[in-house]
Amino acid sequence: MESTLKADEKYRKNPDGIISILENVQRKYGYLPKKVLETVANETGSSLVDIYGIATFYKYFSLKPRGEHLISVCLGTACHVRQAPLIVKEFENQLKIRAGETTVDKQFSLETVNCLGACARGPIVVVDGHYFSNVNKAQVSQILKKTRYGLDRIDIKKDERIFPVKLRCTNCNHSLLDPNYLIDDYPSVRLTISFGRKHGWLRLSSLWGSYNNESEYDIPVDTIVNFFCPHCHDELIGASSCPSCNAPMIPMIIYGGGLVQICSRRGCKNHMIDLINGICVNCENRHTCSFIKPEGGVWYCEEYI
Amino acid sequence: MITLQINGLQVKVEKGTTLLEVAKFLGFPIPTLCHMEGLSPYGACRLCVVEIGERSNAKLVSSCTYLAEEGLKVRTASARVVKARKMIIELLLASSPQSKTIQDLAAAYEIRQQRFKQEYEDCILCGLCVRMCEEQMMAKAIGFRGRGENRSIGTPFDVQAEACRLCGGCMYVCPVCSLRCTYNEPEKAICGACTNLSPPCLDKEQFDDMMCYMDPCVACEITKD
Structure with missing residues (x-):
């Protein structure tokens, strides 16, 4: 407080x-x-x-404790004519609560809202900020199941464009991953940076497709940053430059073969990946593969540390 | 000074005067419900509507909140105004038919029909009590709660507020609940609240007579003796 x-x-x-x-x-x-x-x-x-x-x-505020997951079912005009009231009823039956109430185990709160602004895709159900469109009665139990399992986990697992990459230094081959500092629930990529007269650390998400990063400095947009390996202190610098802003690209080797390059300019989101082999997304056998895939659907035929 | 015309009469008034004050000064009757001298204007009941502007620009405004403007032409009893007012009274009568104040208004405006379903509400949300509590009693014990059809007036969490010292000001100004003791249903006639009330001025701070509307009050009788 x-x-x-x-x-x-x-x-x-x-x-x-x-x-x-x-x-x-x-x-x-x-x-x-x-x-x-x-x-x-x-x-x-x-x-x-x-x-x-x-x-x-304001409807946003609640005077009663809400459950861990908030389910909002749209009852706007467009959703209403597409049978949204039946979906509310189905949720009420399955959760054994009325709209506006919270389950005894404090897992779910059910509420109805008047419009979520996505009328063309109605009926709309929003669970913890995740939108489900064209919902029908049969999908209700699936939505609850997914929510119990964890909506974010499913997103990363299902979306084949997002996968974790394990990176190492181009000079000393040391792993750049920092298992003690997680970003997006995966070990972060730790680098040393310098710009102007400042010198410090930067941690990137190891998820390919995620731009999340953290640094001890607030780096101004458009600054070109120099990157160094935290182990051998050599500068990470490649021969190529960014196709869109001409700043140098920073190369890092992917465990299992391949190269990731990221633009060194703050704010430029250019990054590219060259794979040689090893990542499941590109593997023809990924559905029949018998290797144990750790949680999150990992992606290398060799062990992921 | 601002010059305006009210029912064809030229008047000069100070800047910041409301149309209701001008009309009252000139003696034109305008009924009010949520307006009270000493409280800020609120414009909730719409009973004080007047017509301003001319022909196609004419519109109805609530005179208690509308400030006088240069060259404004005001009609306080045109056919349109009277029609609107009658409708408002009829609606108020439907929501609280047991209120003496509203019954009197209906009689004065010759409302002879009642086309809407009677609701027997004990509040028309005019906000008089809220303003009374805040502006005259300096208490801020009651206020508006909720939204839309769930809007109501009361204390937070429906428990007696610490800020309330039972001055009775809210009941004194209320145009609807003056008959709350007998209500419209006989079985609710005696709620017993008044007999269980412990007069606050006996054990709490003392206030001037002006800050208390409990009349007759047990405490006053006791202190007199």
Whole structure:
């Protein structure tokens, strides 16, 4: 609670900021506890009545604890004529709750919404931000099953364009993966960088297709960054330059054969991959392959560390 | 000073005067429900509608919130205004037929029919009590809650608010619940709330008479003795 309010220092004493504070509280607890609302009232100096009025006015806020997964079924006009009420009923039957309620095990909350803005693809169901379109009654149990299993996990597994790559330095052959620091739930690729007079670390997602990265510096867009191997401290630099912005491309070797090149300019999302062999996506035998594939659907015929 | 015409009469008024104040000053009757002197105008009940502008530009506005404008032509009792007002009263009567205030209004405007389903609501959401509590009693104990058809007035979490000192101001200004004790259903006639009420001024802080609307009040009787 303390931290929530501290982060909202700038909203204090400003009645317009209450919504932002409540949003943070809702995000943190999943609902608006009575005690927290009282604290917000005391800290901001506005009355509990006003805060309660806001909390009950907006549908985003909930005064009752919500489940881990929030299922929103669209009942807008377009979805309604395409049998969305039947889908609500099916969810109610399977979860044994009414719309607006939470299951006893606090796993699911079911709510109906009035429009999600994707009318052409209705009926729409949104679970934790994942959209399901053209939903019919039979799909309801599948959606619940997928949600129980974990929606994000399924996305990475199913989407063959996204897969983890294991990288190593072009000079010293040391692995660049840092198993102690995860990005996108996979070991991150650790590199040393320098730009201007600054020198520090940068960690990239090892998922091919993900642009997530973290660094101890806030690197300004358009800066060309020099990359170094954290083991041999040699600069990673290749002969080629980025086809779209002409900055040097940074090469890294893929375990199992192949080369990944990323553009060294901050903000340029050019990257390319040259595979020789070894990655399941390109393998003709990937469906019949008898190798054990670790969780996440790994992708190398040799062991993934 | 601003010059405007109201029912054909030229008047000069201070800047910032509402049309309702101008009309009242000149003696043109405009019925109101959610308006009260000393409270900020709210424009919720729409009973005080007047017509401004001319011919195709003419429109209905709520006079309690509309500020006087230079050269404005106002009609407080044109056929359109009266028709709109009658409709509003009829709708209010349907939602709270037990209210004496609304019954009187209906009688004054000769409403002889009741075309809508009677709801027996005990609140028309005029917001008088909310403004009374905040602006005159400095308490902010009650407020609006919810949205749309779930909108209601009350205290947070439906428990008695700490800020409330039972001054009775909200009940005093309410145009609907003045008959709440007898209600429209006989079995609800006696709720017993008044007999269970412990007068707050006995054990809490003392307030001026002006800050209390409980009349008659047990506490006052006791202190008088």
